[in-house]
Amino acid sequence: MALMITDECINCDVCEPECPNDAITMGLTIYEIDPNKCTECVGHYDVPQCRQVCPVDCIPLHPEHVETHDQLMTKYRALTGKEN
Structure with missing residues (x-):
């Protein structure tokens, strides 16, 4: 399953740099996760x-x-x- 960010997000900016797939970006009001790039860190962590x-x-x-x-x-x- 891909992950998602809910509207409880406080835009603290800590999640975006942690994503190894660059799946997290700032949306209109909160951060968003691109499900096509999110691997739940499988393969990385x-x-x-x-x-x-x-x-x-x-x-x-x-x-x-x-x-x-x-x-x-x-x-x-x-x-x-x-190939991991």
């Missing part, structure tokens, strides 16, 4: 880094982008060109 640093816990799984670990790994490989 054991846990999603944005969730680790978020002070308000506003980054849940995105219910409209359900993906298995294997699908996330395939996306990681496509994004990075790495």
Whole structure:
């Protein structure tokens, strides 16, 4: 599953630099996660880094982008060109 940022986001700016896939960008009012780039940090880290640093816990799984670990790994490989 890709992650998403809810409207509880306080725009603290800590999540964006933590994303290894550059999936997090500033939207109109809050940060947003591009589900086509989000691998939940699979291939990079054991846990999603944005969730680790978020002070308000506003980054849940995105219910409209359900993906298995294997699908996330395939996306990681496509994004990075790495075989991990």
